[in-house]
Amino acid sequence: MYTLLIMLVSFLSLQEVPYKAEEEFTIGLDLSFKQRPPASNYAYNFDETSREYKKRTMPGPTPYLVLSVSIDKVNDNETRLKVFQADEKMVYSKKLKQEVKFSLDAGYTDDLVDQLPGHLHVISFYDDKRNEVSRIVINFDKDGNYFVNGKQRGKI
Secondary structure, three states, X not given: OHHHHHHHHHHHHHHOOOEOOHHHEEEEEEEEEEOOOOOOOOOOOOOOOHHHHHHHHOOOOEEEEEEEEEEOOOOOOOOEEXXXXXXXXXXXXXXXXXXXXXXXXXXXXXXXXXXOHHHEEEEEEEOOOOOEEEEEEEEEOOOOEEEEOOEEEEEO
């Protein structure tokens, strides 16, 4: 998992794609409580730690985080937006003509701290020729700190 993150960071630093200006977007955290889905009775994970087992079988609702993203200003060279999760899975794509608002499921807060795929989202903006022109990077670290474009914004 760490090697994937290191490769992603090194890949991102090689491209030197600039961050989108802070005044051009807004990101909000919507925290709610959800019940985890029940685990399968027919499968057993031998690699699961006792902490993971307790987390998976804990009764009652668990804190769940949804990111509310608002792109307030679309630049002339930004024609498409794509959102990737830490595992390089594309979770959202949209053609840009004007301001846009959307939500991203980050996941359960204890999964974010454990660095599961929802802990990192990269929002990339592309021009007509499919070249990346800017990006927004949203990250949660192991201490629960919340970063946008490398700047700490709070803690979950």
